Amino acid sequence: MGTDGDPVAGALEQAYRDEWSAVVATLARRLGDLQAAEDAAAEAFTAAARVWARDGTPPNPGGWLMTTAWRKAVDQLRRNRAVAVDPQQVPEGGAEPVDEVTSVGGDDQLGLVFACCHPALALEVRVALTLRFVAGLTTRQIAAAFVLPEATLAQRLVRAKRKISESGIRFEVPGADRWTARLDDVRAVIYLVFNEGYAASSGEKLIEEDLCEEAIWLGRLLHRLLPGDTETAGLLALMLLHHSRAAGRQDPGGGAVLLVDQDRTRWDRALIAEGTAILDAAVAQRGPGPYQIEAAITALHAAADSFEATDWPQIAALYGTLARLSPSPVVEVNRAVAVGMADGPHAGLAILEPVLASGALTGYGPLHAAHADLLERAGLAAEASAAWARAERAMGNAALQRELRRRRAAAAGSE
């Protein structure tokens, strides 16, 4: 192949990024079987490497791959039919002329997303399936991101694919009666991927940027497929705005930098502008929800020139709304921080008091960090130092632990 090899390799790589998931989605829907879809797609890409090198890249690589994959799938079905007890088991599409196979694009991909995020699958399985089949990551990449042996993850995927096909999970967009709950589940999976990347709670590295970017990619896809859904827009805006701070959250040594100490010139202005625009457009449609509120809070942080100049009263009010809409102890911790900035440390401590007393978040580092900071500002140095110690113990992330140790030492020094 020599010099001809490179453009074909480039076209293949491009086609993989652009078309692989769409091919799998269309085949999965027609076959009702993710494993068969994956196998046929793999065969089509193998064939492409051979045929494109010989004949050149086709004018419509996606259509070529789709048609070829479908033909491979039909061949496989014919081979299986020889051993099947019931020949009618071959899906209805089997009799169609292969040249007419085209993706209905969005609907197929959306159907795949809903299948991968089905609530009958364990949460970590939904995450793995979505990253593998919607985002197109390899098993190895996903295993690395979650610090799992590749074989373990591969096994999990095999079992999941079998459960989907044998238990009757459909590659379809759910009906109106299930729509809200199922879409909530999809957004939750995407946000989980993002948070896994954002917090990287068990790893040495603070930001697993790849996972954040995959989650944003998934968020963009869902937003493109469901442009009128305000909470999907809210989720995308939230992730973009959070991600805009990625460069500011880490010092050159890999240490964590808390929001108060971040160099705001390192925040990504393009991401902030994009996230804010998406949020504004969503809010204008008046379909409020938790993701939009969180995005609005993040947007206020992004718009502020400094920690002190932040619109804390507005953020405190938004956390109040969020606490009513989807109450949780974690929201209360964040609200305490905002109220502590808006109305003084004692007001913040008053909100934190019931959370601390409930014991619900004893192992949650940010609770103790917020507590420590409020105590420090209230002039209670000894209590603050003890709270810093609790925060440090609760944090799994090494970079954050180092930062907290530094804060603790600083607090102890000012005693």
Next chain:
Amino acid sequence: MKYALLIYGADLVPETSDAEAREGWIEYARAAKEAGILLGAEQLTGTDTATSVRVRGGQRLLTDGPFLETKEHLGGFFLIDVPDLDTALDWAARMPHTTSGTAEVRAVRTGMAWQAALG
């Protein structure tokens, strides 16, 4: 697709006790029948009446009791025919015992060689 909805619970509706539970099951069975999805349903006698059978080395071994001693045991099942898992899960969630016990949803295999023997 056919699904078995397996009814697990600690204390499963003896016909004579709890009137509310009894009414709940009557209503459920009627709804399933009227929806045209019902293939069959049975309630089992208690595990204290169970006999477990094993054959080892040609010897028949009987145990007085259930295969598994668990808190929640299989009390019965509904066999239904619905389009997909989502619908099966909806029917499972409507079972009166699910507020305290568990419904296990299992799709039924079709096209197996032994099933051809049934004609």
